[in-house]
Amino acid sequence: MRLLLIFVVGLILPTAVVVATSGAVISAPSGDTCSITGTGTNYTAVINIPTNGTYPDRVAAAVERLTGVLAGTQLVINVSLDAVGERNDVIRGLKGDYEKATETLSRLRAMKKPNLTVGLHSVISRHNVREFPAIADALASLGPDQYIVEPAEERVELQTIGTGITPKAAELDTALAHVEGRLRSRGSDGLPALTRAIRLVYYRLARDTVRRREQVIPCYAAIASVHIAANGDVWGCCTRARPLGNLRKNGYDFRAIWRSAEAKEERRSIKAKECACPLANAAYTSILMDPRSLLSVAREAL
Numbered sequence: 001m002r003l004l005l006i007f008v009v010g011l012i013l014p015t016a017v018v019v020a021t022s023g024a025v026i027s028a029p030s031g032d033t034c035s036i037t038g039t040g041t042n043y044t045a046v047i048n049i050p051t052n053g054t055y056p057d058r059v060a061a062a063v064e065r066l067t068g069v070l071a072g073t074q075l076v077i078n079v080s081l082d083a084v085g086e087r088n089d090v091i092r093g094l095k096g097d098y099e100k101a102t103e104t105l106s107r108l109r110a111m112k113k114p115n116l117t118v119g120l121h122s123v124i125s126r127h128n129v130r131e132f133p134a135i136a137d138a139l140a141s142l143g144p145d146q147y148i149v150e151p152a153e154e155r156v157e158l159q160t161i162g163t164g165i166t167p168k169a170a171e172l173d174t175a176l177a178h179v180e181g182r183l184r185s186r187g188s189d190g191l192p193a194l195t196r197a198i199r200l201v202y203y204r205l206a207r208d209t210v211r212r213r214e215q216v217i218p219c220y221a222a223i224a225s226v227h228i229a230a231n232g233d234v235w236g237c238c239t240r241a242r243p244l245g246n247l248r249k250n251g252y253d254f255r256a257i258w259r260s261a262e263a264k265e266e267r268r269s270i271k272a273k274e275c276a277c278p279l280a281n282a283a284y285t286s287i288l289m290d291p292r293s294l295l296s297v298a299r300e301a302l
């Protein structure tokens with residue numbers, strides 16, 4: 001399991017958001033749910049977990065348990081689907097994936113737990129970008145509490161560097177414009193206005209980033225957020241995946257890694273805009289740190 005810790009929220013409120021950013025952590029037969037409950041402190045407002053949903057029984061059992069243990073923390077489970085039916089199975093490389101993932105979605109929705117949000121998440125890549133408006137409509141009609149999307153980007157972590165998986169800017173524009181249109185037109189979908197506004201600003205930022213191939217707003221990865229990999233490596237972000245240090249090897253002294261020469265160099269490089277990507281986790285926190293983006297959020301929310 002890989003964790004994303006978001007600090008920017010802690011600057012405003014005595015809370016934290018923990019995102020388990022690698023898929024299927026709650027599909028494990030055992031173990032990982034124990035570490036997830038361990039993260040649920042009094043200061044953890046939200047725990048966000050993606051799952052490919054291919055083990056409906058395991059996921060349902062784990063979520064049943066977590067919603068009880070983590071009372072007081074909002075648990076967000078996002079099931080990943082990138083298309084409909086067999087097309088999804090081809091893109092995600094697993095026969096039967098769509099059927100199992102939609103079963104997982106149905107079972108989670110049926111739980112109706114007050115501290116559970118059940119979402120659907122799609123990655124827009126060159127494999128599905130052209131038909132994405134129809135895909136978005138079909139998946140959203142499955143009735144998740146939220147439907148979120150993110151452009152595919154080449155990541156060191158996912159070994160997708162050089163694969164050309166990121167969609168072309170013009171095609172991504174069309175796909176995201178459709179998602180934005182859905183968001184704007186569905187004022188009664190139960191989403192808080194602030195959530196809808198931040199998403200709209202993110203989608204615009206993602207489109208601009210892919211088109212311009214540069215940081216459109218300053219990225220605050222390694223300042224406002226950080227990733228912790230399963231092996232203990234601490235990364236500024238999972239796109240670059242450059243180890244700033246390793247928690248297991250240094251006796252779990254996070255502060256030492258956070259203040260290390262490697263961390264300083266990472267922040268210098270990011271500040272110098274030596275990289276750019278539409279990674280949603282980092283972008284959302286960067287939006288919260290950027291005054292102009294916050295103004296855009298306020299305009300969208302009003």
Ligand code: SF4
Pocket residue numbers: 215219220221236237238239240270275276277278279282283
């Ligand atoms: S822009 Fe931010 S999230 Fe993207 S690669 Fe650079 S540091 Fe990572």
